Amino acid sequence: MPFLSLHRPARRFWLVPLALVLSQSLSPVGAAQTAAFTQSLAATASSDEVVAEWYRETGYRTLWTGPADAGRRAAFLTAIQAAQDHGLPVSRYDAAALMARLRAAETEGDRGRIEVEMTQAYLAWARDLTSGALDPKQVDAGILREIDRIDPKILLTRIANGNPEAVLKWLEPKSPVYLQLMKAKLGLEAQIAAGGWGETVPGKLLGPGDSGPGVVALRDRLVRMGFLAPTSVASYDRSLQAAVSAFQMAHGLTPDGVANAATLEEINQPPEARLKSVIVAMERERWMHIDRDTKHVWVNLPDFRARIIDGGKTIFETRVVIGKNVPDQRSPEFSDEMEHMVINPSWGVPRSIIVKEYLPLLQRNPNAVSHLQVIDGRGRVVPRGSVNFAAYSGKTFPFGLRQPPSDGNALGKVKFMFPNPYNIYLHDTPSKSLFDHEVRAYSHGCIRVADPFDLAHELLSWQTDDAEAEFEAALKTGNETVVKLKQHLPVHLVYFTAYPDAKGRMTYRRDVYGRDAALWEALRAAGVELAGVQG
Numbered sequence: 001m002p003f004l005s006l007h008r009p010a011r012r013f014w015l016v017p018l019a020l021v022l023s024q025s026l027s028p029v030g031a032a033q034t035a036a037f038t039q040s041l042a043a044t045a046s047s048d049e050v051v052a053e054w055y056r057e058t059g060y061r062t063l064w065t066g067p068a069d070a071g072r073r074a075a076f077l078t079a080i081q082a083a084q085d086h087g088l089p090v091s092r093y094d095a096a097a098l099m100a101r102l103r104a105a106e107t108e109g110d111r112g113r114i115e116v117e118m119t120q121a122y123l124a125w126a127r128d129l130t131s132g133a134l135d136p137k138q139v140d141a142g143i144l145r146e147i148d149r150i151d152p153k154i155l156l157t158r159i160a161n162g163n164p165e166a167v168l169k170w171l172e173p174k175s176p177v178y179l180q181l182m183k184a185k186l187g188l189e190a191q192i193a194a195g196g197w198g199e200t201v202p203g204k205l206l207g208p209g210d211s212g213p214g215v216v217a218l219r220d221r222l223v224r225m226g227f228l229a230p231t232s233v234a235s236y237d238r239s240l241q242a243a244v245s246a247f248q249m250a251h252g253l254t255p256d257g258v259a260n261a262a263t264l265e266e267i268n269q270p271p272e273a274r275l276k277s278v279i280v281a282m283e284r285e286r287w288m289h290i291d292r293d294t295k296h297v298w299v300n301l302p303d304f305r306a307r308i309i310d311g312g313k314t315i316f317e318t319r320v321v322i323g324k325n326v327p328d329q330r331s332p333e334f335s336d337e338m339e340h341m342v343i344n345p346s347w348g349v350p351r352s353i354i355v356k357e358y359l360p361l362l363q364r365n366p367n368a369v370s371h372l373q374v375i376d377g378r379g380r381v382v383p384r385g386s387v388n389f390a391a392y393s394g395k396t397f398p399f400g401l402r403q404p405p406s407d408g409n410a411l412g413k414v415k416f417m418f419p420n421p422y423n424i425y426l427h428d429t430p431s432k433s434l435f436d437h438e439v440r441a442y443s444h445g446c447i448r449v450a451d452p453f454d455l456a457h458e459l460l461s462w463q464t465d466d467a468e469a470e471f472e473a474a475l476k477t478g479n480e481t482v483v484k485l486k487q488h489l490p491v492h493l494v495y496f497t498a499y500p501d502a503k504g505r506m507t508y509r510r511d512v513y514g515r516d517a518a519l520w521e522a523l524r525a526a527g528v529e530l531a532g533v534q535g
Helices: 018-023 035-045 049-057 070-080 095-104 108-131 152-161 164-171 176-193 213-225 238-250 261-267 271-287 351-364 432-436 452-460 467-477 515-526
Strands: 296-300 305-310 313-323 334-343 373-375 400-403 414-417 441-443 447-449 481-494 498-500 506-508
Touching: 035 049, 035 108, 049 108, 049 152, 070 095, 070 108, 070 164, 095 108, 108 152, 108 164, 108 271, 152 164, 176 271, 176 498, 213 238, 213 261, 238 261, 238 506, 271 498, 271 506, 271 515, 305 452, 313 432, 313 452, 334 452, 334 467, 351 400, 414 452, 441 447, 452 467, 452 481, 467 481
Parallel strands: 296 481, 313 441
Antiparallel strands: 296 305, 305 313, 313 447, 334 414, 334 481, 373 400, 498 506
């Protein structure tokens, strides 16, 4: 007789309505756990040490298939049916597959196997939901974020001893950003199901005064995107110009109201592409457990801007230049704390730049790059005439290079330090013209700031009554001066191509490093799918 006796002893479980799969006890009628169940459970769990140890320590007490587990089982199966809404790899904890195996189970051995499968599904779902489905460092070496994973034993203890609905709700991300992204995901899916944004806009340039099929297509697409109220006007009038400008603002483009090639390229992006960006952003948000109410520096690399945010409000903002889009110069993603600034900084040339750029020049001409000092391992200046540069390779060159404080110093007049193993920081630059570009990826990895003095004044204003005067006094000395910040400031270097603005409206940016494309492919390989999208 199958152990899943419900109403009649010989009734097969797969004939029972789904509601009973969720609610009915799965224990044998009138019998305790059997040796067959325990042996099956232990054998199935043996390849997973975390799960095996949990069941050994709890005396093989059930979580899902025992007499008192119906409520827990129902709550879990209900919860994971929403995995698709979170952009998670459903196949890892497929509710339909688990319920099918529950319906098909007949023996104590079957019960032991499904007990372990459900525990593993629960742990996978809880891990993915709380801290991401991917290990980002395995996808891109520039993603250096430390992922805080909940101990599996804590997850198992909570679900075993707590109210299951409350525990499962506790696991869901709570940040407003995540909830806004999830809302955007569901909205895009509905838009795609309703036919998307219509036909793409032909041509390379449309502007005020134009008319014709291209303008009509532009009008209709912006209407469907929500940037323009429905209208039958077929000319590029002021309302269309304002809509284009609003679109440009939301996509990090120069808001001139002219639909040039760059703007049309973004307008013609399909909603499926935006949906991928949102799903990747949800994954990124699951990696980040940060307090957004605490004052912090937020540098979104594809946005080319740095902000100081306090209590959810931006109190300072500036344009930035980020690392070049080449493998060893892309700015990384991580979080740290700003501890001090250096006024009139010297520039210690990174080893990679010395080896790749400057040593070959010095080998051809020992007097090259004369603005740089040669220094030994103790920081002392070494006369160039005493060094035979040709005698060394990149691996054996024992010296460093340093640029002393000056008007032309590569770090400008001030740098902002959040000490980290990657030697990344924010700094001034003499190359001011680069801030006029729309796409600003030109540095060796550090973040160049367009308004460094204003940033310094803002930081100092928190600890002195006359920030500008104190900064100016240190600047005029021409000497390298370290100013410690009494209030350390969290710094987050992030990479979001989809992100809600202060009013909760979605904004999008170009994938300047291709990181989000790589993350999407990794999510897709893990089992994430676009709901309702074919191909």
